[in-house]
Amino acid sequence: MANPSKISTLNFLSQQLLRSEQEIIAFRHNLPLLVADLKTKVFKISNGLKHDNNQLWALSMHDSFNFVAGLLALLYSGKQPRLLNPYHQEMRQYYTALLTDNEINNSQFTDKKIININHLPSHNFRYKNRQLTHNFKQQTLTLFTSGSTGQPKPIEKSVHQLQREIEILNKDWGKSPYDLIIASVSHEHMYGLTFKIMLSLHNKIPFVCEPVLYQEHLASFKNKHIIYITSPSIIKTLDRNLPVIYCDKVISSGGKLRYEESQFCLEKLGVLPNEIYGSSETGIIATRQQTQPNTPWQIFSSMRIEYDQSSQQAILYSPLLDEPELLNDKIEIISDKHFHLLGRRDKIIKISENRVSLTHIEDKINQLNEVEQAIIIPLEQSNRTILAAVIELTPNYKTHLQTYNHLKLTQYFRLLLKDTLLLIEMPKKWRFVESLPKNSQGKSTYIELKALFNGIKKYNE
Numbered sequence: 001m002a003n004p005s006k007i008s009t010l011n012f013l014s015q016q017l018l019r020s021e022q023e024i025i026a027f028r029h030n031l032p033l034l035v036a037d038l039k040t041k042v043f044k045i046s047n048g049l050k051h052d053n054n055q056l057w058a059l060s061m062h063d064s065f066n067f068v069a070g071l072l073a074l075l076y077s078g079k080q081p082r083l084l085n086p087y088h089q090e091m092r093q094y095y096t097a098l099l100t101d102n103e104i105n106n107s108q109f110t111d112k113k114i115i116n117i118n119h120l121p122s123h124n125f126r127y128k129n130r131q132l133t134h135n136f137k138q139q140t141l142t143l144f145t146s147g148s149t150g151q152p153k154p155i156e157k158s159v160h161q162l163q164r165e166i167e168i169l170n171k172d173w174g175k176s177p178y179d180l181i182i183a184s185v186s187h188e189h190m191y192g193l194t195f196k197i198m199l200s201l202h203n204k205i206p207f208v209c210e211p212v213l214y215q216e217h218l219a220s221f222k223n224k225h226i227i228y229i230t231s232p233s234i235i236k237t238l239d240r241n242l243p244v245i246y247c248d249k250v251i252s253s254g255g256k257l258r259y260e261e262s263q264f265c266l267e268k269l270g271v272l273p274n275e276i277y278g279s280s281e282t283g284i285i286a287t288r289q290q291t292q293p294n295t296p297w298q299i300f301s302s303m304r305i306e307y308d309q310s311s312q313q314a315i316l317y318s319p320l321l322d323e324p325e326l327l328n329d330k331i332e333i334i335s336d337k338h339f340h341l342l343g344r345r346d347k348i349i350k351i352s353e354n355r356v357s358l359t360h361i362e363d364k365i366n367q368l369n370e371v372e373q374a375i376i377i378p379l380e381q382s383n384r385t386i387l388a389a390v391i392e393l394t395p396n397y398k399t400h401l402q403t404y405n406h407l408k409l410t411q412y413f414r415l416l417l418k419d420t421l422l423l424i425e426m427p428k429k430w431r432f433v434e435s436l437p438k439n440s441q442g443k444s445t446y447i448e449l450k451a452l453f454n455g456i457k458k459y460n461e
Contacts, residue, residue, distance in 0.1 A: 013072060014136060014164045016201055017042060025201075026065045027180070033065050037238040041066070041117070045073035045099070047118045054097035054113050057080055057087045060139075064187045064209045066101045066117060068197060071141070074099065075159070082154075083188045084144055086112075088447050090151055094142070143190050145280045146445045153278050155370030165194055165283050166202045168319070169302050172287075174272075178248055180221060181207040183229035185441035190280040191253045195229045196302075215242045215268070222246065226277070228269065231442030232257050238268040245372075246270035253278065256341060256443045260359050262290040276342065282327075283320040286339070305416040307333060313345065344413040349378050350384050355426055358387075361427070364420045365389065370413075373436060376427060377449050389413075389427035390449050392436045401432055429453055 016025075021036035030185035035203040057074055059081045061067035074081040084091045086098050086109070097113035098104070104114060116346070144152035169446050183196040200207040207378055212218050215238060218228065224374070226247045231254040247269045253276035258264070260308045265273045277286040277297055285305075286297040300307060305327070308315045314331040330342035347358040356375045371393045379388045393400060400409060417426065 012202060014073065014386060016068075016072065021054050022065060024206045025068070026207050028063065031208070033209070038065070038069055038072075041069035041070045042123050042406060043118050044122065045070055045117055046077050048115050049073060049077040049079060049099075050119070052097065052113065052115075052313070056082060056095045056097065058082050058084055058091075058095040058098045058100075058112075060084070060086050060098060060100045060102065061190070062102055064183075064196065064207060067187045068102060068201070069424075070101075070117065074287075075136040075141070076137045080138060081141040083193070084152075085142065085188070085447075090447060091144070094144075094154060099211075109284060112164065120307065136277070143193070143280055146189070146439070146441070146443050153272050157191075161283065162185050162194070162198050163202070165320055166198050168202070168284065171301050175203055176248070178203075178224060178227050179224040181205050181227045181229065182212045182218065183207070183308070184211055184213050184234045185229055185442070186211070189439075189441050191276070191278075191441060194228065194283070195226060195251055195253075195276075199227075214247055215239055218247075219243070227251065227379065230273075231255070232261065233438060233442035234259055235265045236263065240268070242268075244268060244270055245356055249274060251276060258292065259293040259295075260288050279328075282316060282318060282325055285318070287289075294316065294340070296334055296340050299337050299339070301341075304336065305331065305333060307331075314339075349385065351378075351387070351424055353450065356387070356425060361387070361389075361421060361425050364417065365391070365413075367415075368416060369402070370394060370416075375444055376437065377446055379429065379450065379453060381428075386428040387425070388429040388449075388453055390431045390433060390436060390452060392433055398434065401434065406430075406432070 002376065010036065017039050017207050019035045020035060021039065022033045023035045025035055025038050028035045045131065057079045058073065058233050059067065059069055059070050071081055082095050084094060095112070097114050097115070098109060099117065101117050102117070106114060124356050126181045131165055135160065140156050142154050142156050146152065160269055181196055183192060183202045185192040185196065187193055187197050196207055201202055213234065214340055227249045228247045229251050232252055235252055235257060245268070248264055248271065250271050250273040252273040257273065257275055262273055272289040272291065275288050276284060278284040284300055285303065286299045288295050288297045303318045305314050306318055310325060314329070315325045316327055317324050329344050332338065332340040332342055344359060346360065348355050349358060361376045370393055371396045377388050377390070377392045378385050404412065409432050413430065414426065436444045437452065439448055
């Protein structure tokens, strides 16, 4: 027997094309894009996919409206959408074809079928309601973990899970009359997909296609009731000298904010941020607004967290998951619905048959006065695993980047750490940077960090 909740869920996205054609879906450069425009684009892309046998499609769109159209077209066509960055060599194994709105050098993708939606022929499509009411032929899509200590891993999500997540958000937060959803983060990751795309479509709130990273850009929407989807890296770098921009809701994810940083958001954007705790694997888990220092996290509806004695880990029970999930963070449970985050659990890898804690090494390096933030990643070299350190220096020590060459900086740090780290814990490769590389979610991920070591040979690394 069909599951009623799943039928409803599938209709949630497919019914976007059954909305009034004059309803606004999004704004691109302040110009409205209507349901009629979405319908035209979905049929145009579906027609381009109709006779193609490839099933695994990387969906890589610069424009969020194009992303929605591409996602719907792939689901209607029975193709598996895979949300990833096709330019990363590490991700090439996960797809056979690419759907994009970017101009791409085909020589980089000689083994892939490429459809650029801007190059598809235009037709005068005639729409019939019976064409739009059927369920998607494909009911899942694939996202990828951010990959903090290794390659990103695929995670399959059903449309039902995405729908259920928005239902939980609406139950806990209520539906308020917002005019516009604006985001600094990408629609291709779980956070952006949920809060910029799914929340918008489900609640019929138009979104702004382009990412909004700067206050000057955000200020152009100040007469609207705004939800701003952003990250700690954006909030921390708000300009104190610019006027306040009043948002109705600010949502932040990708790392927790200090109390002072949440108050800074209140000062510059007019509202305390709703911080989100979750992951690509789990979806949303908890939220908080820091009305006072050390405000605990509150678990979303129908979820619970327990402490598993056998694994010494917190375990999440969530309606968004088929089975319980062990969490990778240290958690102090203070009630059925509240907890404190105490930091990441140890990231353990094996080097020469020895267990090494990357967390321990990072902690020791981060204690140095010279270091703003250090991240340790494993690299494969000559069929063995070695440790690599990426160091962002504090403002007072960034002059070292100009004063000392790479060899002298490396020797300097090895000398500082020789009595703190064991020989097996000492990184073999080093990079010193003005600022840590971050992706569109404001995170420093393995692929971005690893790229610092690709194709560059430093003497005596």
